[in-house]
Amino acid sequence: xxxxxLWISQALILMALSLNVYRMIVGPSMPDRLLALDTMYVxxxxxxxxxxxxxxxxxxxxxxxxxxxxxxxxxxxxxKYLLRGDIIE
Amino acid sequence: xxxxxFLEGVISVLLIAGGAFAFIGSLGMAHLRDFYMRLHGPxxxxxxxxxxxxxxxxxxxxxxxxxxxxxEMLITLFLFITxxxxxxxxxxxxxxLKLKHVEKTRGKPVELYREEVGEKPVPHPxxxxx
Numbered sequence: 001x002x003x004x005x006l007w008i009s010q011a012l013i014l015m016a017l018s019l020n021v022y023r024m025i026v027g028p029s030m031p032d033r034l035l036a037l038d039t040m041y042v043x044x045x046x047x048x049x050x051x052x053x054x055x056x057x058x059x060x061x062x063x064x065x066x067x068x069x070x071x072x073x074x075x076x077x078x079x080k081y082l083l084r085g086d087i088i089e
Numbered sequence: 090x091x092x093x094x095f096l097e098g099v100i101s102v103l104l105i106a107g108g109a110f111a112f113i114g115s116l117g118m119a120h121l122r123d124f125y126m127r128l129h130g131p132x133x134x135x136x137x138x139x140x141x142x143x144x145x146x147x148x149x150x151x152x153x154x155x156x157x158x159x160x161e162m163l164i165t166l167f168l169f170i171t172x173x174x175x176x177x178x179x180x181x182x183x184x185x186l187k188l189k190h191v192e193k194t195r196g197k198p199v200e201l202y203r204e205e206v207g208e209k210p211v212p213h214p215x216x217x218x219x
Contacts, residue, residue, distance in 0.1 A: 002149075005101035009108030009142070016115035016135075023119050023127075031183045032124055038175055039118055039131035043111055045164065046142045050104070053146055056153070061160055068164055072171040079178035083185050 010050055016043050034078055041071035096152050103145035110138030123190040124183045132176035140165055 017040060024036035045064045052060040080087050117130025147161040 001097050001101050002104075005104045009104040012105075012108035012112040016112045019112075019115040019119040029124065029183075029186065029188055031179055031186065031188065032127065034182075035118065035124075035127060035131060035179055038179070039115060039135055042131070042135050042139055042168065042172075043115065045168075046107065046111055046139050049142055049146050049161070049164075053104075053149055058150060058160075061164075065164055065167075068167050068171075072167075072175060075175045076178060079175070079182050082182045083178070 006050060006054055010047065013043055013046050013050070017047070030082060034075065034082075038071065038075050041067055093152070096148065100145045100148050100152075103141050103148070107138045107141030107145065110134050110141060112138075114138060123194055124188045125180070125190055125194050128176060128180055128183070132172055136168060136172045139168060 020036045020040040020043065024033050024040070027033045027036060045067055048060050048064045048067070052058060052064075077087050111134070114130040114134030114136075117134065118127050121127045121130065143161045143165045147158055150158045150161075
């Protein structure tokens with residue numbers, strides 16, 4: 001039962017990631033691409049956590065935490081750059 | 090009924106719900122028509138989906154190790170705190186760049202103060218500015 005659920009969930013996340021890539025390529029403006037990238041790192045955290053479930057190991061937890069922190073920081077940095085033209089004033 | 094079968098069912102339901110919510114959020118982001126609408130999908134649905142998946146992982150490792158595991162709670166808390174902040178910053182960026190919006194988007198983009206977009210320094214009354 002758990003294997004089937006993992007397969008279904010991973011397929012759904014993979015489709016979500018391909019939709020994000022579509023929006024990141026097509027996206028007419030810069031905030032659209034930034035939003036797509038923001039969603040993409042959240043989805044990749046889900047994929048990494050499910051890979052840890054699949055392999056029955058806790059090694060990938062740190063990778064997920066690192067991606068969460070760096071993704072948030074980079075989103076804020078690019079937003080700040082678009083908003084003020086500078087990151088650290 | 091066996092306790093472990095029940096827990097496996099709970100974990101499976103949480104995993105599928107998480108994947109479905111993440112997919113719905115990304116579908117909204119790919120399908121809706123202007124930036125202010127597209128902001129809705131990922132900031133709410135995808136955050137809920139990843140919360141479901143992380144809780145499923147927490148349950149699974151807690152059951153297999155025989156003791157409660159709270160490490161995944163760290164990612165969940167962090168994401169639930171940072172998602173509204175980045176959504177707020179993205180909305181502010183969209184308003185600042187004056188992105189186009191369709192007529193059905195309710196409410197008009199408010200005007201930002203000139204101090205907020207860097208055209209005028211922030212006033213300091215105690216330094217002689219008005």
